[in-house]
Amino acid sequence: MLLDIRNLVQCFGTTTVLDGLSLQTGGVRALVLVGPSGGGKSTLLRILAGLDVPVAGSVAFDGEQLPRDEPALRRYRRTVGTVFQAYNLFPHLTAMENLLLPLMHVHGLTDLEARARVREPLERFSLADHAHKRPAELSGGQKQRIAILRALVVQPKRLFLDEPTSALDPEMTAEVLEMIGELKDHGTQFVLVTHEMGFARRVADEVAFVGDGRVLAHGPPAEIIDRCDVPRVRSFFARILS
Amino acid sequence: MPRWLAHIIVVILFAALIALAFSRVDYVWNWDGVWEYRQKFLQGFGVTVALSVASLVASTLIGILAAVLLGSKHTMLEAVGRVYVELIRGTPLLVQLLLGFYVVASAVGLENRYVVGVLVLALFSGAYMAEIFRGGLAAIPQTQRDSARAIGLTPWQSLRLVILPQAVRLVLPAVAGQFVSLIKDSSLLSVIAVSEFTLAAQEVNSFTYSTLESYLPLAAGYLLLTLPLSALSRVLERRYRYEA
Numbered sequence: 001m002l003l004d005i006r007n008l009v010q011c012f013g014t015t016t017v018l019d020g021l022s023l024q025t026g027g028v029r030a031l032v033l034v035g036p037s038g039g040g041k042s043t044l045l046r047i048l049a050g051l052d053v054p055v056a057g058s059v060a061f062d063g064e065q066l067p068r069d070e071p072a073l074r075r076y077r078r079t080v081g082t083v084f085q086a087y088n089l090f091p092h093l094t095a096m097e098n099l100l101l102p103l104m105h106v107h108g109l110t111d112l113e114a115r116a117r118v119r120e121p122l123e124r125f126s127l128a129d130h131a132h133k134r135p136a137e138l139s140g141g142q143k144q145r146i147a148i149l150r151a152l153v154v155q156p157k158r159l160f161l162d163e164p165t166s167a168l169d170p171e172m173t174a175e176v177l178e179m180i181g182e183l184k185d186h187g188t189q190f191v192l193v194t195h196e197m198g199f200a201r202r203v204a205d206e207v208a209f210v211g212d213g214r215v216l217a218h219g220p221p222a223e224i225i226d227r228c229d230v231p232r233v234r235s236f237f238a239r240i241l242s
Numbered sequence: 243m244p245r246w247l248a249h250i251i252v253v254i255l256f257a258a259l260i261a262l263a264f265s266r267v268d269y270v271w272n273w274d275g276v277w278e279y280r281q282k283f284l285q286g287f288g289v290t291v292a293l294s295v296a297s298l299v300a301s302t303l304i305g306i307l308a309a310v311l312l313g314s315k316h317t318m319l320e321a322v323g324r325v326y327v328e329l330i331r332g333t334p335l336l337v338q339l340l341l342g343f344y345v346v347a348s349a350v351g352l353e354n355r356y357v358v359g360v361l362v363l364a365l366f367s368g369a370y371m372a373e374i375f376r377g378g379l380a381a382i383p384q385t386q387r388d389s390a391r392a393i394g395l396t397p398w399q400s401l402r403l404v405i406l407p408q409a410v411r412l413v414l415p416a417v418a419g420q421f422v423s424l425i426k427d428s429s430l431l432s433v434i435a436v437s438e439f440t441l442a443a444q445e446v447n448s449f450t451y452s453t454l455e456s457y458l459p460l461a462a463g464y465l466l467l468t469l470p471l472s473a474l475s476r477v478l479e480r481r482y483r484y485e486a
Binding site for chain 2: 049051074075077078081082084086087088089090091092101102105106150151154
């Protein structure tokens, strides 16, 4: 994907969260956003995912501008997938029903077609045995993997993943990251917000460091994580990697 | 010990206590006089059931409407909902009934006391329902609305497929509890001379001078209606207890 963000501004009340953020990437498949909490990563991701409209600025994916009106944004959201930190699944539905809901009610598949569509992915990620369970009966890792699957089975152009492992223990984190890694190997494009630097290094084509409402540095992972000459970025990694 | 056995033991103990109290006051029972009027009790009971069902349906509709007003972004509409809820919940049903029947209904020429009774009861209960519904909707976390939007649902689909199914499960126990109150509150309709269950007991009492024999069947009759509802409320609470 070619991402072109120009002068993005987002405010909540009197707080400015994005302060003229700009970013142009080359053709990347996996873009990873890193940076301090409250720096604007999640706010940026929500705009990219078409969930919020910025106060000012523009975003274009592959030359296509993101719309600003709700009906057009809804059409856009139907072409992408988004996974949040936690509580993605609808607790009154089973894992299977969670997967079927967007396929049937948003994408117009019949029950049979939708079930056929989810069968193979459920098998591939060893989730078929859990499909009949409600979210409350699933582990945190299983919940997130079902959530990623729900975003995936509608065959989106790209995924937006907002700290998908930050509510998980290390073992479940590993299981979710492994899944995301596998998706990348199969050609899925995504923008990921994460604090897992080891994973960012491994999976990212490009890393963007978001702090103080701007992109302070971006480039190949090693360049940003190990050799960045921006003091703010260097001190961040020095602290968390020591 | 199983729960039902514990319940039975407590009921027996409680009955024994009551029996002891009666034995100490040497109450002379006169069930024959009251038995003569059993038809009146049955009729009153039937009217109470009918009034309760009608107010139950009406108060649910009013509650939904008022909950929408309470959640409105429009200041004026929100104010209408808030004033309604607070006025109704803050004043006695007795006053509302008397005002409703002798002033409002008379002013608009509505003379059927049964219709007025159901309307006032429904407006009364609807204020409590509104708060229950509003609370249920507010209890659905923002992430659920975000997830619904993220998968591309329209606002109406999100309400129908995601928000309402969860909110209904949340509020059902409280709604069943409110229905119990509503059934008992219908006894106040006797003050505007609606021939329901309580008025029947009052009349039988004035004919027979057998106060307890007139009112004990009344208590039993209300329990007959409310106990199944309470049980239903508990069953629903258990069935829908899942964490997010």
